[in-house]
Amino acid sequence: xxxxxxxxxxxxxxxxxxxxxxxxxxxxxxxxxxxxxxxxxxxxxxxxxxxxxxxxxxxxxxxxxxxxxxxxxxxxxxxxxxxxxxxxxxxxxxxxxxxxxxxxxxxxxxxxxxxxxxxxxxxxxxxxxxxxxxxxxxxxxxxxxxxxxxxxxxxxxxxxxxxxxxxxxxx
Amino acid sequence: xxxxxxxxxxxxxxxxxxxxxxxxxxxxxxxxxxxxxxxxxxxxxxxxxxxxxxxxxxxxxxxxxxxxxxxxxxxxxxxxxxxxxxxxxxxxxxxxxxxxxxxxxxxxxxxxxxxxxxxxxxxxxxxxxxxxxxxxxxxxxxxxxxxxxxxxxxxxxxxxxxxxxxxxxxxxxxxxxxxxxxxxxxxxxxxxxxxxxxxxxxxxxxxxxxxxxxxxxxxxxxxxxxxxxxxxxxxxxxxxxxxxxxxxxxxxxxxxxxxxxxxxxxxxxxxxxxxxxxxxxxxxxxxxxxxxxxxxxxxxxxxxxxxxxxxxxxxxxxxxxxxxxxxxxxxxxxxxxxxxxxxxxxxxx
Numbered sequence: 001x002x003x004x005x006x007x008x009x010x011x012x013x014x015x016x017x018x019x020x021x022x023x024x025x026x027x028x029x030x031x032x033x034x035x036x037x038x039x040x041x042x043x044x045x046x047x048x049x050x051x052x053x054x055x056x057x058x059x060x061x062x063x064x065x066x067x068x069x070x071x072x073x074x075x076x077x078x079x080x081x082x083x084x085x086x087x088x089x090x091x092x093x094x095x096x097x098x099x100x101x102x103x104x105x106x107x108x109x110x111x112x113x114x115x116x117x118x119x120x121x122x123x124x125x126x127x128x129x130x131x132x133x134x135x136x137x138x139x140x141x142x143x144x145x146x147x148x149x150x151x152x153x154x155x156x157x158x159x160x161x162x163x164x165x166x167x168x169x170x171x
Numbered sequence: 172x173x174x175x176x177x178x179x180x181x182x183x184x185x186x187x188x189x190x191x192x193x194x195x196x197x198x199x200x201x202x203x204x205x206x207x208x209x210x211x212x213x214x215x216x217x218x219x220x221x222x223x224x225x226x227x228x229x230x231x232x233x234x235x236x237x238x239x240x241x242x243x244x245x246x247x248x249x250x251x252x253x254x255x256x257x258x259x260x261x262x263x264x265x266x267x268x269x270x271x272x273x274x275x276x277x278x279x280x281x282x283x284x285x286x287x288x289x290x291x292x293x294x295x296x297x298x299x300x301x302x303x304x305x306x307x308x309x310x311x312x313x314x315x316x317x318x319x320x321x322x323x324x325x326x327x328x329x330x331x332x333x334x335x336x337x338x339x340x341x342x343x344x345x346x347x348x349x350x351x352x353x354x355x356x357x358x359x360x361x362x363x364x365x366x367x368x369x370x371x372x373x374x375x376x377x378x379x380x381x382x383x384x385x386x387x388x389x390x391x392x393x394x395x396x397x398x399x400x401x402x403x404x405x406x407x408x409x410x411x412x413x414x415x416x417x418x419x420x421x422x423x424x425x426x427x428x429x430x431x432x433x434x435x436x437x438x439x440x441x442x443x444x445x446x447x448x449x450x451x452x453x454x455x456x457x458x459x460x461x462x463x464x465x466x467x468x469x470x471x472x473x474x475x476x477x478x479x480x481x482x483x484x485x486x487x488x489x490x491x492x493x494x495x496x497x498x499x500x501x502x503x504x505x506x507x508x509x510x511x512x513x514x515x516x517x518x519x520x
Contacts, residue, residue: 015488015489015491016489017489018489039488040482040488041487041488041489041491043488043491043492045440045441045492048435048437048438048439048440049438049439049440050427050431050433050435050438051234051235051238051427051430051431052235052478054231054430054431055231055232055234055235055479056479056482056488058227058228058231059222059228059231059479059482059483060482062221062222062225062227062228063221063222063482063483079337079339079431079432079433080431082432083430083431083432087227103335103337103339104335104338104339104340105339105340105432105433108339108340
C-alpha cells in the first residue's frame with residue numbers, strides 16, 4: 001500500500017479483540033502503513049454475510065471521502081470488497097485495493113486489475129515446513145543447507161497471477 | 172394539545188377518537204411502523220450529514236432488509252400458526268451451495284439449478300413440517316436440529332465436491348440468461364430484491380387476511396384443539412407453511428448470489444433469529460394466533476436500518492451488537508405495553 005502511494009486506508013477487519021489472529025493482521029498493517037488507517041469492523045455475526053460486509057465497507061467509504069485505499073484482512077471479505085469497488089464506480093477505480101489470502105474470485109479480480117495485490121498466506125511454507133525443519137534439527141541435528149528458502153510469489157499482482165493460476169487451478 | 176381543542180366540539184360522540192385510537196394501537200403493525208419512523212428520524216437527524224440519506228446507502232439498507240423480509244413474511248404466517256422454523260439460515264446456505272455448484276461447476280442453466288434448489292428446500296420444509304406434526308415435539312427443537320443438519324451438510328458436501336467453503340463467479344457462469352434478470356436487475360437505484368420483498372409480503376398479507384386458508388392459519392395457532400374439531404386440516408396447514416418458508420429461503424439465496432457473486436456454505440448464519448426478530452417487532456406473538464406480514468415488513472425495515480445506520484454513528488463499531496440488542500428490547504417492550512393497554516378495556520384474559 002505504501003508503494004502504491006495510498007494515503008488513507010480502510011482496513012476491513014473484525015472488531016479488535018474478537019478474533020486474535022485477525023487482530024495480529026490488522027495491527028501489523030497499521031504498524032507498517034505510513035498513512036492513516038481507518039477500520040471497518042465487521043461484527044463477527046455478519047462475517048459470513050458478504051452482502052453486509054459490502055454495505056458496511058461502503059458506509060465507511062461514504063463517511064470519509066478521503067479514503068483512497070481498501071485492505072481486506074482475509075479471504076472472508078474479498079468478494080464483498082470487489083463488489084464495493086464496482087458499486088463505487090469511478091471513485092472505486094481510482095482507489096487502491098489489496099487483501100491478505102486468495103480466493104478464486106480474488107485471482108480473477110487481480111487478473112482484471114480490479115485488485116492491486118494479494119498477500120498469499122502460504123500454509124505449507126509458513127506452517128508445515130518450519131515444523132519439519134525444527135523436527136529434523138532436534139532429532140538429527142540437520143539444518144537447511146541454504147540460508148534462504150525460495151517459495152512461490154507471496155505477493156500476487158497482475159504480473160504474476162497467471163503463474164499462480166497455472167499452479168493451483170482455478171481454486 | 173389537539174385533544175383539548177377537539178373534545179368540546181366532539182360532544183356526545185367523544186368516545187369515537189379513543190375507539191379509533193385503540194383500534195390503531197391494537198393493530199399488530201403499530202410498534203413496527205412507529206419504531207421505523209423513529210429510527211429513521213434518529214439516523215436521518217444524527218447521521219444524515221455523514222451520508223445515511225444518500226441513494227447508495229438507502230439501497231444498501233433496503234437490500235439488507237429485503238433479505239430478512241422475504242423469509243420473515245412466510246415465517247410470520249408460521250408463527251401465527253404457532254410454530255417456529257430455526258433452519259432458515261442454513262437453508263439459505265444450502266440453496267446457495269446447490270445453485271452455485273450446479274451453475275459454476277456442473278454447467279447447469281440457472282432455471283435448472285434454481286429448480287433443483289427449490290425441490291431440495293421444499294423437501295427439507297416437508298420433513299420439518301412432517302416431523303413437527305407427527306411427533307408433536309416443539310418445533311423449536313426439531314428445526315434447531317434441522318439447522319445443524321443442513322448447515323453441516325452444506326459445508327460437508329461442498330468440501331467434498333470442491334475443497335472450499337465458497338464458490339465464486341455465478342454471474343459469469345450464468346451469463347446474460349433472461350432468467351437472471353429476475354434476480355440481478357435494478358429498479359431505479361434500488362436492487363430487485365426490494366420488489367420481491369414487497370410482493371411476497373403483500374402475498375402473505377393477502378393469504379392471511381383475505382383467504383380461507385388465512386383463517387385456518389389463525390385458528391391453528393389461536394386454538395388448535397378447536398381448529399381440529401371444526402375440521403380444519405391443521406397438519407396440512409403447518410406442513411404447507413413449512414414448505415413456503417423453505418422455498419422463500421431459496422429466493423433469498425439466489426438474490427444473495429447475484430448481489431455478491433459468491434455462494435457460501437456459511438451464508439446467512441444467524442438469519443433464523445433475524446427473521447423471527449422482524450416478525451416479533453412487527454407484532455407477531457411467539458405463542459401463535461397473532462401477527463401481521465405488513466408489520467413484519469416494517470420490522471425487517473427497522474432491522475435493516477439499524478444494521479446499517481449504526482455504522483454511520485460515531486460510536487465504535489465494536490458496540491454494534493449491544494446497540495442492536497437494546498433497540499430490539501425497546502421495540503418489544505413498547506410492543507407489549509401498547510398491546511396490553513389496547514386490550515385492557517375489553518377485558519380479554
